[in-house]
Amino acid sequence: MVKGAEMDFSALAERHRPEIVAYLTRLLGSAEDAEDVCQDALLRGFRAAERLSAESNGRAWLYKIATNSALTFLRRRTRARARWSMLGLDDVPAPAAGGTERAAEVEIVVRAVERLPPRQRAALVQRRFQEMGYEEIGAALGCTPETARAHVYQAIKKLRTELERKPR
Secondary structure (H helix, E strand, O other): OOOHHHHHHHHHHHHHHHHHHHHHHHHHOOHHHHHHHHHHHHHHHHHOHHHOOOOOOHHHHHHHHHHHHHHHHHHHHHHHHHHHHHOOOOOOOOOOOOOOHHHHHHHHHHHHHHOOOHHHHHHHHHHHOOOOOHHHHHHHHOOOHHHHHHHHHHHHHHHHHHHHHOOO
16 A cells, blocks of 8 residues: 555656756756666665655755765766776766867757856756746755855856867
8 A cells, every 4th residue: 555645756856857867967968877866866865755745846856865965976987087087097078079169069058057156056957948937946056046046156157167168
């Protein structure tokens, strides 16, 4: 027999899973990593489902769990890359040869977004690609809507500065 909270969580997770995976793919830059992090996030959400009240914004709650899982993943990946780098075994792939000019421009933007601080990157992706409001972004990141707005603003400002420096 499935308890009410489990059934509600399953419906919530199934309804929002595709958009959470799309968000994580943009945030992490890899569909494979996004699937793994999404599975981890949904498992964490399932374990905490009884804490989700009926009045809560379930979508923002899932985004918060997914964002926290992604930030943890990014911290671990950064530490692992640092260890490999210390050994002289950098695994940063080179840009694909023979790509179009447009693909090269997109790659520059993607790399610039990847260099943003994780919370700014998360806020930017949630705002621009997931079309979330600042209230929802704030709930997902565990901050006020004003702080969420500031994260998006700072991310855009950093991207503009970095992209203006790039030769065209």
